[in-house]
Amino acid sequence: MKTAALLSATLLLLLLLPGVPATSSDQTPISVLVTNSVSHSLNKTYSTYVVYRGILLGGLKRLQSSNTGFKFTYTEDPNYGPYLQSVNGLAGSTAKRTYWELLVKTTNNTIIRPDVGIGCYIPSANQQIILKYNKY
Ligand code: B12
Ligand SMILES: *[C@@H]1O[C@H](CO)[C@@H](O)[C@H](O)[C@H]1NC(C)=O
Ligand SMILES: *[C@@H]1O[C@H](CO)[C@@H](O)[C@H](O)[C@H]1NC(C)=O
Numbered sequence: 001m002k003t004a005a006l007l008s009a010t011l012l013l014l015l016l017l018p019g020v021p022a023t024s025s026d027q028t029p030i031s032v033l034v035t036n037s038v039s040h041s042l043n044k045t046y047s048t049y050v051v052y053r054g055i056l057l058g059g060l061k062r063l064q065s066s067n068t069g070f071k072f073t074y075t076e077d078p079n080y081g082p083y084l085q086s087v088n089g090l091a092g093s094t095a096k097r098t099y100w101e102l103l104v105k106t107t108n109n110t111i112i113r114p115d116v117g118i119g120c121y122i123p124s125a126n127q128q129i130i131l132k133y134n135k136y
Pocket of ligand 3: 106110
């Protein structure tokens with residue numbers, strides 16, 4: 001009796017704990033917007049997800065393997081890790097001074113520019129990841 005009460009109290013407490021995922025495989029949905037501010041081309045949006053506290057790179061790989069037409073490549077920087085090199089066949093170029101900028105539209109509609117790349121950024125649920133071909 002006592003044990004049962006303690007058990008159900010513990011269960012209740014676990015259920016009520018905020019921010020604790022039910023399972024570690026919970027999906028964090030995100031959308032990915034591909035845009036180009038150098039030459040005019042249509043915006044494309046895709047949907048995918050990262051796992052609980054998963055990195056953006058994992059979501060991009062999942063999106064690529066879902067065969068929705070999204071493609072990307074990255075190179076490995078010795079200091080900072082994965083560098084987003086190309087998206088949908090268009091590559092950044094040192095000669096042209098172009099690159100794929102990583103921006104994020106948060107759920108309160110603020111656009112932020114993360115201070116880390118695709119290998120370190122951990123998206124939150126329902127954020128829009130903006131991959132913007134840009135000049136520097
Ligand atoms: C110049 C620069 C850039 C240029 C590099 C172009 C060029 N050919 O010069 C551009 C504008 C492309 C750039 C882009 C980005 N950058 Co930058 N960049 C720098 C900066 C100011 C100097 C780098 C440099 O020239 N070092 C000297 C050379 C001799 O060393 P190097 O090793 O050859 O440098 C290369 C790497 O730094 C690489 N690189 C530059 N930025 C980044 C970012 C990532 C994630 C990676 C993997 C590699 C990388 O490009 C350089 C030239 O090839 C540093 C800050 C600093 N003061 O060091 C930030 C810095 C490296 N960048 C940073 C970031 C976050 C980014 C972006 C993710 C920003 C964004 N939100 O879009 C993007 C990369 C997006 C992508 N496509 O993956 C961060 C990285 C921190 C981290 N731990 O991830 C730094 C440290 C600045 C910061 N915010 O603190 N960047
Ligand atoms: C494409 O997306 C960018 C970034 O969100 C936005 O500023 C621009 O207005 C969009 N363009 C079109 C044609 O929808
Ligand atoms: C929007 O959310 C970001 C974090 O996601 C926060 O830093 C920022 O202050 C918020 N802005 C507003 C206007 O609420």
